[in-house]
Amino acid sequence: MAPIEEEERMTVSVRDVAAAASVSVGTVSNVLNRPDKVAPATVARVTAAIAELGFVRNDAARQLRAGHSRSIGLVVLDVRNPFFTDVARGAEDRAAEAGMTVLLGNSDENTDREGAYLDLFEEQRVAGVLISPLADDLPRLQRIRDRGTTVVLVDREVADQSFSSVAVDDVVGGSLAVSHLIDTGRRRIAFIGGPMGIRQVVDRLDGARRAVAAADAEGVSLEVIETESLTVLAGRAAGEAIRERAASDRPDAIFAANDLLAMGVLQALMMQGSIDVPGEIALIGYDDIDFAAAAVVPMSSIRQPAALIGYTAVDLMLKEADGETARERVVFQPELVVRESTSSRS
Amino acid sequence: MAPIEEEERMTVSVRDVAAAASVSVGTVSNVLNRPDKVAPATVARVTAAIAELGFVRNDAARQLRAGHSRSIGLVVLDVRNPFFTDVARGAEDRAAEAGMTVLLGNSDENTDREGAYLDLFEEQRVAGVLISPLADDLPRLQRIRDRGTTVVLVDREVADQSFSSVAVDDVVGGSLAVSHLIDTGRRRIAFIGGPMGIRQVVDRLDGARRAVAAADAEGVSLEVIETESLTVLAGRAAGEAIRERAASDRPDAIFAANDLLAMGVLQALMMQGSIDVPGEIALIGYDDIDFAAAAVVPMSSIRQPAALIGYTAVDLMLKEADGETARERVVFQPELVVRESTSSRS
């Protein structure tokens, strides 16, 4: 007895469509790609056959022939960070304009995962890779580029012109944040952020240091509290550590390396209403994510044009892939957004 | 004068590797896929050649041969909603266990974009599609399924067993939320959510209605305020409309269809401290995203096991694709999380 045929796995190919419409495969391909080159009656016949058979193009075959895909790879540090989803949105918008797609990879601040995505994207022969790189593995990116895949750095610059890049000046951002704290009367400032392998963190801290150095005020100190990641959880841990200190030993202002951290810090400080923000401690974050404005205490932050960064990154990638321009560096300026969490002590 | 050779677009294939290592292409493929079947010395030679030439597998060719890809498509309503990024994380985890990848598509509550992603995924011959469908275009999904792509519904059930699905009982969730509001003494309840094309919204409203009907209290009313989307912005607009009403005309409790909306409503109500939450109006959201706990007024919400939903969805997809089991429906139960935004009037 023959086994029951479970499921008719119908794989309809151009050949089948061609047969059904009594034309050659070449003509089917033309209908698909240059319908104006085919006689209207034929187009109609082929289209009907496609609909009837439920033909769906096989992208793998297309790509194999074309040599490259119509997708763009984007590797970000943390998808759960609204800043990066905004970047992704911007990238998607520009990609859609060019009829392309964005594949989103999440390195989760983890070198191995970052590497896995890079491998994947290279194997997929994506048109380009946009990456917010974790550490300084530029040689690797260079190798990828040398093998023919365009690479654009997101939120990261590199001194020589070896890559196109889109970034925001994080040193200026850090400086803006801390100058603001000093201007509103704070003196014992703490920077919370990490790991120090991440460039953004280092730059923002650098900016903070410069603001302190440049301050036209006395007795300004800067304490650095390193965290293991840039998440709400890490922020909460850091905040709890501060809450447990003697009141005299606490900073009177905190600059968190991003809003996620800042939200965690805020939660920890306010737990059981133990520490008043901004009365006792002022708090400023970075990125100005949507939720910052809706926090327990509406949070001051440094705004970056997230969607625009993504949009521009894809733009540069397309330009470079076209060989149209030389590599290009775009740098946006951050902007201070003042809310209640840094208002002066009443 | 010959034009300068701009860039040596080197496309290294298995054939080149084979030549370099003096073996056949079949052997190179074996080294790549079943190294244990190849003599150690040969493996070493081939591996060296791969490294030297910088060979990178061409996924398109692999896929073409295999007939299907090692990716899973996931279409969500809104990437900016942390609930969905959590679902995506869960899905990624399960996919990674199976050596597969998740492609994330964002329909943005837009039918066209949803359709575009479905087309794309089908052309890519993904192993399966997980979708949180926008409206009731089941026939379309059925067609996709009939053409051989496994489809799993996420956060959506369907009466007959025509699809595997993972969902949370939103009617129960809506009921939980409103019962809680009634239990804490609220009477004039407003439901904020929309568009009504989205099933989750309708079900949560349905649950709300049931809770009102079942209430063991007098004078309970339910007003429905429809929004255009489930975003912070839409919530803010709805909240502003309420703030502008005469105090006597305002509800004393609001149930928002998700936390994003709720955050927007909260922002609007508290603007200039005009309306006290929960004193004047209690507020409860849905999803229990991380930021809910850190809101101006820590927000009560209905918790769903987001990551688990994603994980399970991939799991069901893999099972169904293996033909291992019949289609399966998994339903999780939501959970009430009480915070300050619904505490009783002091």
Next chain:
DNA sequence: GCGGCCGAATGATTCGTTTCAGGCCGCCAC
């Protein structure tokens, strides 16, 4: 009536990988 031309359609070939039926060789058992 014929050469020339043009739009339309053809179909063999290509992309890079995996698979699979064989082939070769050395070794063991009889």
Next chain:
DNA sequence: GTGGCGGCCTGAAACGAATCATTCGGCCGC
């Protein structure tokens, strides 16, 4: 000495769409 076996390797045949040099047929102009 021969048959059989297993380990290792080979190379041709797919997979499905796109390309492009050809061919076909009809029409115009002379």
